[in-house]
Amino acid sequence: MIxxxxxxxxxxxxxxxxxxxxxxxxxxxxxxTIPLIEIVHIAGVVxxxxxVLVTNLRLLGWMFASESSSALAxxxxxxxxxxxxxxxxxxxxxxxxxxxxxxxxxxxxxxxVLVTIAGVYYLAVHRKQMxxxxxxxxxxxxxxxxxxxxxxxxxxxLEVGSFS
Numbered sequence: 001m002i003x004x005x006x007x008x009x010x011x012x013x014x015x016x017x018x019x020x021x022x023x024x025x026x027x028x029x030x031x032x033t034i035p036l037i038e039i040v041h042i043a044g045v046v047x048x049x050x051x052v053l054v055t056n057l058r059l060l061g062w063m064f065a066s067e068s069s070s071a072l073a074x075x076x077x078x079x080x081x082x083x084x085x086x087x088x089x090x091x092x093x094x095x096x097x098x099x100x101x102x103x104x105x106x107x108x109x110x111x112x113v114l115v116t117i118a119g120v121y122y123l124a125v126h127r128k129q130m131x132x133x134x135x136x137x138x139x140x141x142x143x144x145x146x147x148x149x150x151x152x153x154x155x156x157x158l159e160v161g162s163f164s
Contacts, residue, residue: 018099041090047083051076059143111156118149
């Protein structure tokens with residue numbers, strides 16, 4: 001987590017400010033702070049991806065065949081929202097732990113792009129399709145694409161976590 005002098009000197013002013021902020025110091029120097037924030041972040045990932053996974057497995061016909069996908073998505077909405085809340089709270093806190101290091105690591109940018117693509121695809125394309133039609137070939141294809149995008153985004157997140 002320690003930044004080199006070159007990394008700090010070449011970092012944009014905003015990242016230097018983040019790195020030197022009180023919040024960053026608290027997050028970095030508490031013995032249990034980062035592990036606790038990571039647990040909250042992982043719980044958020046599990047809730048969001050779990051909801052996406054169950055819904056997509058339903059669309060593929062692999063589970064809950066007697067329940068409509070829109071009813072299932074409605075049942076899972078609360079868990080999804082809680083997961084998003086946990087991610088929105090914990091993500092920036094993890095960023096403040098090492099903003100310069102994250103910014104200078106290509107994996108972090110890749111992760112953000114992949115999460116954005118997966119989220120936009122789910123909200124703009126997949127969610128609308130699954131609410132309109134329950135098991136057409138287009139919806140099944142969309143479920144496979146959605147699952148692939150989320151799995152790739154999660155793998156990128158694991159890669160970011162592995163260097164810290």
